[in-house]
Amino acid sequence: MTARTLYEKIWDAHVVARQGDGTCLIYIDRHLVHEVTSPQAFEGLRAAGRRVRRPDLTLAVADHNVPTTRRTDANGDRLPVADPASAAQLAALDANARAFGVRYIPDGAVAQGIVHVVGPEQGFTLPGTTVVCGDSHTAAHGALGALAFGIGTSEVEHVLATQTLRLAPSKTMEVRVDGALGFGVSAKDLILAIIGRIGAAGGNGHVIEYRGEAIRALGMEGRLTIANMSIEAGARSGLIAPDETTFAYLKGRPMAPAGDDWDRAVAWWRTLATDDGARFDKSVTIDAATIAPTVTWGTSPEDTAPIDGVVPDPDSFADPAKRVAAAQSLAYMGLAPGTPLRDVAIEHVFIGSCTNSRIEDLRAAAAVIGQRRVHGGIKQALVVPGSGLVKRQAEAEGLDRIFTDAGFEWREPGCSMCLAMNPDKVPPGERCASTSNRNFMGRQGPGARTHLLSPAMAAAAAIEGRLADVRELIA
Amino acid sequence: MKGVVRITGRACPLGLANVDTDMIIAADHLKTTVRTGLGAHAFAALKGKGTAIDDVAYAGAPILIAGANFGCGSSREHAVWAMMDRGIAAVIAPGYSDIFAGNAFKNGLVAVELPQAAVDALMVGAPDADITIDLETMTVTRGNLSFDFTLDPFRRQCLMEGLDEIAIALREDAAIGDYESHAPTLGWSMGRAFTG
Ligand code: SF4
Numbered sequence: 001m002t003a004r005t006l007y008e009k010i011w012d013a014h015v016v017a018r019q020g021d022g023t024c025l026i027y028i029d030r031h032l033v034h035e036v037t038s039p040q041a042f043e044g045l046r047a048a049g050r051r052v053r054r055p056d057l058t059l060a061v062a063d064h065n066v067p068t069t070r071r072t073d074a075n076g077d078r079l080p081v082a083d084p085a086s087a088a089q090l091a092a093l094d095a096n097a098r099a100f101g102v103r104y105i106p107d108g109a110v111a112q113g114i115v116h117v118v119g120p121e122q123g124f125t126l127p128g129t130t131v132v133c134g135d136s137h138t139a140a141h142g143a144l145g146a147l148a149f150g151i152g153t154s155e156v157e158h159v160l161a162t163q164t165l166r167l168a169p170s171k172t173m174e175v176r177v178d179g180a181l182g183f184g185v186s187a188k189d190l191i192l193a194i195i196g197r198i199g200a201a202g203g204n205g206h207v208i209e210y211r212g213e214a215i216r217a218l219g220m221e222g223r224l225t226i227a228n229m230s231i232e233a234g235a236r237s238g239l240i241a242p243d244e245t246t247f248a249y250l251k252g253r254p255m256a257p258a259g260d261d262w263d264r265a266v267a268w269w270r271t272l273a274t275d276d277g278a279r280f281d282k283s284v285t286i287d288a289a290t291i292a293p294t295v296t297w298g299t300s301p302e303d304t305a306p307i308d309g310v311v312p313d314p315d316s317f318a319d320p321a322k323r324v325a326a327a328q329s330l331a332y333m334g335l336a337p338g339t340p341l342r343d344v345a346i347e348h349v350f351i352g353s354c355t356n357s358r359i360e361d362l363r364a365a366a367a368v369i370g371q372r373r374v375h376g377g378i379k380q381a382l383v384v385p386g387s388g389l390v391k392r393q394a395e396a397e398g399l400d401r402i403f404t405d406a407g408f409e410w411r412e413p414g415c416s417m418c419l420a421m422n423p424d425k426v427p428p429g430e431r432c433a434s435t436s437n438r439n440f441m442g443r444q445g446p447g448a449r450t451h452l453l454s455p456a457m458a459a460a461a462a463i464e465g466r467l468a469d470v471r472e473l474i475a
Numbered sequence: 476m477k478g479v480v481r482i483t484g485r486a487c488p489l490g491l492a493n494v495d496t497d498m499i500i501a502a503d504h505l506k507t508t509v510r511t512g513l514g515a516h517a518f519a520a521l522k523g524k525g526t527a528i529d530d531v532a533y534a535g536a537p538i539l540i541a542g543a544n545f546g547c548g549s550s551r552e553h554a555v556w557a558m559m560d561r562g563i564a565a566v567i568a569p570g571y572s573d574i575f576a577g578n579a580f581k582n583g584l585v586a587v588e589l590p591q592a593a594v595d596a597l598m599v600g601a602p603d604a605d606i607t608i609d610l611e612t613m614t615v616t617r618g619n620l621s622f623d624f625t626l627d628p629f630r631r632q633c634l635m636e637g638l639d640e641i642a643i644a645l646r647e648d649a650a651i652g653d654y655e656s657h658a659p660t661l662g663w664s665m666g667r668a669f670t671g
Contacts, residue, residue, distance in 0.1 A: 016654045017647050021629060025647055029660045039508035040556070050641070053651075059668060065506070085506035092508040109670040122668050129660045136550075152574075153552045154581040154640075162644040164651060254669040261663035268659055389669075421506070 003275035005172050006241050007207045010147040010272065014130050016164055025164045029129035030146070032115045033060040033102065033156065035093040036421070037134025041157035042096040051100070053163045058102040059124050062090050063114045064421050066107065068384050068411035078108055086422065100160075113387020113413040116140040116354035120224065121387055123253025127242035127269040132159055137354050137437060139235070140228035143220065144250070145242035145272055147207070150231065170236055173206035174280040177214035179288040184471035186364065187222030188356060188435065188454035190214065191229045192294040196304030198284055203235030206282060209274065210240050214288035220249040221360035228355045229437050232301035241273040293470055295341055296439050296452040298329030303439070305341060307457070307469045313337035332441055333449050334429070341467050344451070348432035349374075349381040349408075349462040350444070351455050353418035356435035357386030361455040362394045366402040368459035368473055374407035375465030381408045382424065384416040408462070420445040433461035476583045478637030482565045483607045486617075487533035488598045489526055492542030496575070499546065499554040510582075513553060514560030538606055540597055541568040545586075546575025555582045565608050567615060569594055580630050581640060587615060593622040610635050 004012070016025040038060070045052070052058060065086035073079055081087040090107060097104035105111045105118065112118075115133055119125040119141055127145035132138060134156045141148035155165060175194055195202070208230050210223075218226070223240050230238030247266055250256045257265045292306035303326070305312065314326035314337065330337065335344065351357070351365050362385065374381050383403045385391035391413055394400055400410045417424040418436040420443070426432045428447025435458050436443075439450040451467060460470040498520040500513055507513065521528045539558070545568040546554060555578045558566075565585035579586045587608055589597075597606065597617060606617045610631060615622045626634075633643065644651075655661060 013659050017650045025644060025650070027651070027654050027658060029658070036505065040510045040552070043509055048639075048641070056665065083506075088508055089506055103668055105668055105670050111669045123666070124668065126660065152550055152578065152581075154578065158641050158644065161641045162647075162651065163655075164644055164647075166640060166644065255666045257663035258666065265663050 003278040005274045005278045005280065006145065006209055006239050006272055007147065007170070007172050008278070010128055010130065011169060013128065019166065023166050023168045026130060026167050028132050028159050028163050028165060029057060030119070030124055030126075030131040031058045031159050032119055032124070032131070032133035032138070033058060033093070034064060034115050034133070034135065035062045035089040036064045037153050038096065038156055039089060039092040040153050041160055042100065044157045045100070045160055050161045052102055052160045055100060055102040057163065058160065059105070059119070059122070060093060060097040060102050061105040061112055061115055061118050062093050062107050064415045064419065065089050066412070066414040067422055068414045068416045068424060071108065071412050083423070110388040110392060113385070113390065114354045114357065114415055116228065117357060117386030117390065120144060120220070121253070121389060123250055123256030126250065126256065126265070127246060128272050132165070136231045137228050139230040139237045140224050140354055142230065142237050142239040143223035143227040144246055145240060145269065147237055147239065149237045170207045171205050171281040173203055173208045173235065173282040174284070175208055175210050176212040176283065176285045177210065177288050178212050178285060179214060180217065181214055181288045181291065184293055184456065184474060185291055186454045186456060187218055187225040189291055189294040190288065191226045192296065192301070192304045192452060193291045194286060195229065195233045195301050196294070197286060198233055200232060200300050200302040201234040203230060203233040206235050208233065208235045208238045209280070210238060211274070215240060216243065219360060220245060221358040224358065225355055229301065232437055242269045293454065293457050295457065295467055296450070297333065297335060297341065298326060299332055299439055299441050300325065300329065301437070301439060301452065303329060307341055307467065309341055311335045311337055311339045311341065342469060343466065344431070345377060345466045346431045346433045346451070346461055347377065347379045348426050348430060349378060349458050350384070350417040350432055350434040350436065351458050352382065352384030352386070352416050353436035354386065355437040356455050357384060357390065359390050359393050361435065362390070362399050363397070365455040365459040366399045368456050368470055369402055369406045369463065372406060372463045374462045377465035378407075378462055379430070381462050382411055382417060383408050384411040385413050387413050406462070417444055419443060420448070426450070433458050433467065476637045476639045478635050479564065479583070479585060480611050480635055481607060481609050482537055482585060483605050484538055485533055485536040486538035486540050486567065486597065486606045487527050487530070487536040488540045489528060490540060490542055490598050491521075491526065493544045493547055494541055495548035496546060496551050496554040497548055500551070500557040504553060504557070505551065507553070510556040511560050513557035514562065517557040517561040535562050537562060537564040538608065539563050539566045540594060541566060542594070543569045543591070545571045546579070547572040550574045550578070552578045552582065555579050555584050559584055567594060567597060567608070580633070583634065583637070583639070585610070585634060587624050589615060589622050589624055596620060
């Protein structure tokens, strides 16, 4: 048999039928459903008199609209959601999940959280599976060696009704990271640097497989951070081959296989890694040692620079379109070319989102904070755990006290300030150091200015009141 | 979905290029739970700017004529839902964003691509003349003006027979069932999500 990549093996294992035009009907093993992109899909099923084909392979959980402030009163009863439109979407998910009998983690359950945190945490996401969700950051699940991608509402309905999607195969791209990451450099710095290197369209039409020594050395949380941002590099999905790190992470998770099933599953998962000699359509190699703690300065995730660098001059870009875009970015961001990034004062800090709200992320931020306090110039500093289980674990380790003693707010799980669909927003013209994944204009609220960075770098920024080099705080 | 072979009616000559999804439906409306009811908010960003959107002569017109790169911006399907809820059944433009064209097709909105010159010809003198879009003959006609267009054969068949993609995939029900009986990822049991 010819040598195949991880992507090709998963694709081949999921072909239900080949259509004449080169597309295939692909089986979907796992479908995550949240409140924003699903109501019209369930409505469509109802109108057509259709059922959910595999409610057992579907997992619904609310995340985008949920407020992250206290959710229950003194008696433990659910406090009403103030925004009526958000409340209606949350109520619709609850009603639809129950009416169609899909697996459901209700609002208020300890396991509730951001879909992309919950899937791996529950063992719902598994190596070699196809995973979809009506959200573009579904790529995150690729960290476990699952082929995972975001879909639109009509496709959500298609998967609910048929458990399949009609898809054309993607091209493959290898991003190989050799060597080891330096002191104070994390997975977030690595993925920001990769996007900076290959560009926000660098992965267009491709599925990226992250490989090499530096990727293998990452824990599951770091791998999830990397795969999560594949979409910011233009790729539809990102993959990391399952290995001992993956198996150790999954073993014993509630929805993962157990007993003999576990052994059979692991045996199959071990066969999935890209064969020696398999061909990628495109390859990029990066030396991990060249990467410094990284931040974004503009309004595209490719606008990255090392923390010891400066805001670039738009004229320094060769591409005329990029020159225009950079000038617009800097006007929106209120930054002058040549400004050292370490001189950029910030007013908000957000530690959270499906990119960086897992336990390792919170540990990394808390380790930087230690006994220190949030700088007086910071108006709001939020820590929003990715799920109720992450929150509980962090509290058991005393991390919540480190954050609250320092002056951070310790919130309930949800998407929060990542996209400003719920009450957590950055006011117009104000600047936020954020561990989320998108720095688009208005993403964190109209006029909000976002600098993407790692949890440790966000903690450093909170302490200094400006973008700061975490290496100087932990040296 | 109902099949469409022919759409006849007035055509609103908007003409504008790069109409993005924010102009079609503002982000504030993403919190809706139904596909209907967005028509009242469709093209809100263009109202009062002197475009044909404001012209009462085209209220309820089933066809919209627009410029190049129609539907660029975000992937939100709400843009298509809002247009259809406003009573628009077809768009004629020199080109569409890929995602918009896909979303339009998935919802049965006919997106006809004609060269700019043909679009310009249709833009003139349209208020009381009906346009007919015929998927059978693949022509757009108004009076003695007539233009041919092409359509992906799969999409054309779906639109004409009113087949949504789900109905087509469900024809493979036996193949899906067969796949499920030997799927590598379905061969082990799945526990329950922890909900405590
Ligand atoms: S945290 Fe942000 S990116 Fe992640 S699922 Fe929520 S809104 Fe999407």
